[in-house]
Amino acid sequence: xxxxxxxxYVDYEKExxxxxxxxxxxxxxxxxxxxxxxxxxxxxxxxxxxxxxxxGLALKDKNEYLQFLKESGxxxxxxxxxxxxxxxxxxxxxxxxxxxxASKVSYFNRIxxxxxxxxxxxxxxxxxxxxxxxxxxxxxNSYTSFFxxxxxxxxxxxxxxxxxxxxxxxxQQNLFEQ
Amino acid sequence: MRQEHLPLTEGxxxxxxxxxxxxxxxxxxxxxxxxxxxxxxxxxxxxxxxIKTLVGRKWIVALDDDGRKKEYVITDLGKTMVExxxxxxxxxxENGLLMTKGEKLK
Numbered sequence: 272x273x274x275x276x277x278x279x280y281v282d283y284e285k286e287x288x289x290x291x292x293x294x295x296x297x298x299x300x301x302x303x304x305x306x307x308x309x310x311x312x313x314x315x316x317x318x319x320x321x322x323x324x325x326x327g328l329a330l331k332d333k334n335e336y337l338q339f340l341k342e343s344g345x346x347x348x349x350x351x352x353x354x355x356x357x358x359x360x361x362x363x364x365x366x367x368x369x370x371x372x373a374s375k376v377s378y379f380n381r382i383x384x385x386x387x388x389x390x391x392x393x394x395x396x397x398x399x400x401x402x403x404x405x406x407x408x409x410x411x412n413s414y415t416s417f418f419x420x421x422x423x424x425x426x427x428x429x430x431x432x433x434x435x436x437x438x439x440x441x442x443q444q445n446l447f448e449q
Numbered sequence: 450m451r452q453e454h455l456p457l458t459e460g461x462x463x464x465x466x467x468x469x470x471x472x473x474x475x476x477x478x479x480x481x482x483x484x485x486x487x488x489x490x491x492x493x494x495x496x497x498x499x500i501k502t503l504v505g506r507k508w509i510v511a512l513d514d515d516g517r518k519k520e521y522v523i524t525d526l527g528k529t530m531v532e533x534x535x536x537x538x539x540x541x542x543e544n545g546l547l548m549t550k551g552e553k554l555k
Contacts, residue, residue, distance in 0.1 A: 323494070336497055342518050343475045343493040368494035371460050377498065448458060 272312040274298055279306045281428045283322055283354070290320045290356070300356055302349045318358040319366040323378075326353025327385045340368075372440050372448075379437040386430040393423040454533040460491050464499055465523055465531050468509050473518040474500065503527070 280286035290300050290308070297315035300308060325333055337347060340357065345366075348356040359366040369375045397419030404412035457465070463481040472480065474496050481489050500521060503509045508527035512520045523531075546552045 336494075339474055339497050339519075340493045342473060343478060343496075345493055365490055367490070367492040370490060370492035370495045371458055373458060374460075374492070374495040374498050378494070448456070 273301075274310045274312075276308045276310070277306050278308060281425060282432055283324070283429065284432075287320060287322045290322075294318050294320055294358075300348055300358070303354075303356065304351050316361055319361050320348070320356055320358045321366060321368050322354060322356050323368055324353060324382055324385065325350075325355050327381050372444050376437055376440055379433050379440075382433050383430060383437070386426050386433070390423050390426045390430060393419045393426065397423065454530065454537075456537060457530070457534045459489055460495055461499055461503070462531070462534055463489055463491070464496065464503065465508065465527055468521055468523040468527070471512055471520040471522040473520050475518075476520075 278286070278289065280289065293310060294300070295316050297313055298310035299313040299318060300320055301311045302309040325336075328336065337355075341347065344363065345357050345359050348358050350356075357368070369378050397416045400412045400416035400419060404410070404416060460481075463484065464477055466484065467477040467480045474493065477496055478491050478493070481491055500509070504511060504521070506526075507524055508530055509521045509523050512522060
């Protein structure tokens with residue numbers, strides 16, 4: 272039995288939470304593409320899911336990394352647009368990809384770097400389109416510019432969230448080593 | 450003791466200890482969990498990043514892989530770092546005893 276759901280999560284951690292809630296109910300993620308998530312019916316609570324942004328890693332590193340994860344007993348469920356979903360049997364115990372402050376912070380930095388680049392890119396293209404629209408007869412450029420600014424806002428939200436998470440972790444580092 | 454060697458993270462410390470015998474990533478994960486009685490559980494991403502850094506610093510080396518799982522082992526430099534860390538941990542422990550219980554070891 273299969274089930275398809277459409278969702279747009281601005282925050283990837285919330286999305287991961289949602290995937291895990293469904294897994295608890297016996298709907299196991301099989302595939303994702305854009306906002307389309309396909310689930311198959313399985314044993315409730317049998318798997319824990321984790322997502323990760325792989326974009327920003329060199330191809331050689333990416334393959335080596337995925338190979339390393341596979342050897343650690345982690346299953347690669349689905350990859351799309353620089354994101355990947357992993358899963359591991361819940362009976363194997365807790366499953367986290369990054370478990371200490373140092374590695375979490377460097378992961379957050381990778382996300383912040385990439386998102387900021389996308390954000391700036393959208394703002395610049397948006398401004399360029401806005402300027403062009405002042406001279407052009409057709410409204411195409413003003414529409415495009417609107418979408419660029421909307422995209423920039425959509426990216427800004429998770430960027431700020433991840434930045435706050437990173438700050439909170441670093442504050443904790445003043446007291447604790449992990 | 451001057452702070453010429455910075456304290457290691459628990460993860461790095463356990464990874465180095467695990468590699469006194471050749472092991473692959475999953476082996477490190479299992480031994481660390483066993484040694485710490487389940488307290489320290491290292492994620493695969495954390496181990497992968499640490500291994501890359503440790504190889505770069507020549508504290509560990511990759512053994513020739515025969516196409517199967519890649520194994521790593523600690524170098525002499527790595528062992529030196531572990532010994533420094535053990536000295537540091539021991540100092541923390543002894544001073545803890547001294548100040549809380551007025552005990553002095555030996």
